[in-house]
Amino acid sequence: xxxxxxxxxxxxxxxxxxxxxxxxxxxxxxxxxxxxxxxxxxxxxxxxxxxxxxxxxxxxxxxxxxxxxxxxxxxxxxxxxxxxxxxxxxxxxxxxxxxxxxxxxxxxxxxxxxxxxxxxxxxxxxxxxxxxxxxxxxxxxxxxxxxxxxxxxxxxxxxxxxxxxxxxxxxxxxxxxxxxxxxxxxxxxxxxxxxxxxxxxxxxxxxxxxxxxxxxxxxxxxxxxx
Amino acid sequence: xxxxxxxxxxxxxxxxxxxxxxxxxxxxxxxxxxxxxxxxxxxxxxxxxxxxxxxxxxxxxxxxxxxxxxxxxxxxxxxxxxxxxxxxxxxxxxxxxxxxxxxxxxxxxxxxxxxxxxxxxxxxxxxxxxxxxxxxxxxxxxxxxxxxxxxxxxxxxxxxxxxxxxxxxxxxxxxxxxxxxxxxxxxxxxxxxxxxxxxxxxxxxxxxxxxxxxxxxxxxxxxxxxxxxxxxxxxxxxxxxxxxxxxxxxxxxxxxxxxxxxxxxxxxxxxxxxxxxxxxxxxxxxxxxxxxxxxxxxxxxxxxxxxxxxxxxxxxxxxxxxxxxxxxxxxxxxxxxxxxxxxxxxxxxxxxxxxxxxxxxxxxxxxxxxxxxxxxxxxxxxxxxxx
Numbered sequence: 141x142x143x144x145x146x147x148x149x150x151x152x153x154x155x156x157x158x159x160x161x162x163x164x165x166x167x168x169x170x171x172x173x174x175x176x177x178x179x180x181x182x183x184x185x186x187x188x189x190x191x192x193x194x195x196x197x198x199x200x201x202x203x204x205x206x207x208x209x210x211x212x213x214x215x216x217x218x219x220x221x222x223x224x225x226x227x228x229x230x231x232x233x234x235x236x237x238x239x240x241x242x243x244x245x246x247x248x249x250x251x252x253x254x255x256x257x258x259x260x261x262x263x264x265x266x267x268x269x270x271x272x273x274x275x276x277x278x279x280x281x282x283x284x285x286x287x288x289x290x291x292x293x294x295x296x297x298x299x300x301x302x303x304x305x306x307x308x309x310x311x312x313x314x315x316x317x318x319x320x321x322x323x324x325x326x327x328x329x330x331x332x333x334x335x336x337x338x339x340x341x342x343x344x345x346x347x348x349x350x351x352x353x354x355x356x357x358x359x360x361x362x363x364x365x366x
Numbered sequence: 367x368x369x370x371x372x373x374x375x376x377x378x379x380x381x382x383x384x385x386x387x388x389x390x391x392x393x394x395x396x397x398x399x400x401x402x403x404x405x406x407x408x409x410x411x412x413x414x415x416x417x418x419x420x421x422x423x424x425x426x427x428x429x430x431x432x433x434x435x436x437x438x439x440x441x442x443x444x445x446x447x448x449x450x451x452x453x454x455x456x457x458x459x460x461x462x463x464x465x466x467x468x469x470x471x472x473x474x475x476x477x478x479x480x481x482x483x484x485x486x487x488x489x490x491x492x493x494x495x496x497x498x499x500x501x502x503x504x505x506x507x508x509x510x511x512x513x514x515x516x517x518x519x520x521x522x523x524x525x526x527x528x529x530x531x532x533x534x535x536x537x538x539x540x541x542x543x544x545x546x547x548x549x550x551x552x553x554x555x556x557x558x559x560x561x562x563x564x565x566x567x568x569x570x571x572x573x574x575x576x577x578x579x580x581x582x583x584x585x586x587x588x589x590x591x592x593x594x595x596x597x598x599x600x601x602x603x604x605x606x607x608x609x610x611x612x613x614x615x616x617x618x619x620x621x622x623x624x625x626x627x628x629x630x631x632x633x634x635x636x637x638x639x640x641x642x643x644x645x646x647x648x649x650x651x652x653x654x655x656x657x658x659x660x661x662x663x664x665x666x667x668x669x670x671x672x673x674x675x676x677x678x679x680x681x682x683x684x685x686x687x688x689x690x691x692x693x694x695x696x697x698x699x700x701x702x703x704x705x706x707x708x709x710x711x712x713x714x715x716x717x718x719x720x721x722x723x724x725x726x727x728x729x730x731x732x733x734x735x736x737x738x739x740x741x742x743x744x745x746x747x748x749x750x751x752x753x
Contacts, residue, residue, distance in 0.1 A: 222670040
């Protein structure tokens with residue numbers, strides 16, 4: 141039996157808006173084996189981004205247990221959670237979220253600023269990550285000089301550069317045309333297949349979900365495997 | 367240092383805004399540098415290395431009240447007083463009120479006994495001065511400033527002393543030029559013009575027999591305080607009580623009679639920095655507000671609260687620090703010009719030093735509130751807000 145990288149047990153997440161309590165997730169349990177590529181699908185408001193945020197250590201559950209890469213995230217405080225994210229998770233967002241004033245290479249170097257690597261090594265690793273995603277020739281370009289597909293590749297390079305255990309992708313192709321989207325999805329598939337990266341991807345796009353090895357559907361805070 | 371490229375790029379994210387904010391900071395620190403240097407000069411008067419053995423005796427109540435010339439004999443009799451001379455404030459200018467001349471009527475023998483080591487004067491010019499009743503000795507800087515030459519007759523206007531014919535213009539023959547032996551005193555003496563007390567006392571329409579103040583040289587500088595007390599004790603309970611103090615303190619007290627210079631300068635600086643505080647503070651707040659999604663991404667990548675706080679405060683420090691270095695640097699460059707404008711005030715770059723402390727303080731005041739806001743940022747809300 142393969143090792144589990146993500147394990148959720150009876151996870152609930154409630155938000156309070158004014159006097160109302162909104163139940164986004166209720167009693168959710170889930171196991172994702174290491175090296176899996178999971179697509180989380182579902183209608184808007186089904187709780188898939190909330191689940192992704194919990195798995196990525198960006199948010200904490202109201203109740204339940206979340207274990208990712210061997211760490212009980214529900215027990216970690218803010219500082220420890222930041223440290224854990226820096227070491228174990230790479231994030232890819234729908235709108236790339238690159239720093240507009242930094243070059244592609246500097247953007248990719250950002251997670252490495254939290255390490256003790258010397259400048260030369262940081263630069264070399266950033267260039268290696270950009271090469272891996274096939275965009276090393278654009279290293280000196282700023283985000284506004286890149287196409288959407290290229291910007292998303294830079295974002296993926298940034299997510300990869302610290303060699304995380306898990307890649308968390310929130311609608312990574314949501315802002316791309318079909319061709320660029322397919323290129324990005326092929327890239328994610330390659331990272332999963334050839335480099336063993338575990339990937340959890342939220343998407344609305346059934347074609348994008350087909351690139352994953354497993355699809356999970358969410359509705360009203362509950363999970364149903366496809 | 368590894369965060370510097372990120373900091374630098376962030377600072378120049380909105381170039382125009384950063385340039386204008388930086389210019390404001392530069393102008394504020396330029397003003398700070400100039401005013402603080404003047405304030406420093408007023409609060410740290412330079413008495414010169416040779417001034418430790420000099421005392422000045424004025425009327426206890428104000429330097430504007432004169433003292434009887436006859437007191438000189440009693441002061442001479444005080445043990446420890448090696449020499450004593452007397453002077454009066456002439457309040458002079460050349461042609462226009464802006465052309466200040468520190469014209470000083472002196473009793474030649476006693477003055478150069480008290481100040482025997484301070485001046486460099488050619489022997490023949492000194493002889494000419496002694497032999498010319500209307501003669502004057504001008505500091506070389508003063509001579510150069512107004513284009514005077516030895517042999518010229520120059521009118522010096524007094525703001526106080528009328529002559530018997532009612533004129534306020536006193537005409538002197540320039541017979542010599544002097545310099546100070548101590549280079550640190552050159553600026554303080556740059557406007558000095560010495561002329562005969564005898565001519566002054568005879569020529570003035572009022573105040574005859576009175577002097578403005580006495581200056582003493584003490585035999586032992588370590589005894590200055592005791593000698594001061596003895597001189598003042600001589601005139602205690604008389605019609606003209608005295609206050610004797612070291613020459614250095616006198617210079618400060620004299621300047622303070624013009625008003626509380628320090629208060630005025632600090633009030634101006636206070637207003638400037640109060641405005642700057644809002645301006646820079648607003649820039650920093652706006653800058654952080656615009657970067658909320660970027661800060662959220664940094665937090666997502668694992669940047670902890672301390673690092674985020676440090677980055678925003680460091681950005682503020684960088685902005686204020688650059689402005690301070692440029693502004694204070696410009697004021698340093700401008701110092702010689704200001705020295706010329708404020709003749710007699712010895713400006714020192716030491717007055718610029720507090721500027722760097724003010725820059726750090728300003729940076730912290732304007733940097734900490736947005737930094738705290740950045741730290742409190744909720745990643746989920748910030749990322750959701752950009753959708």
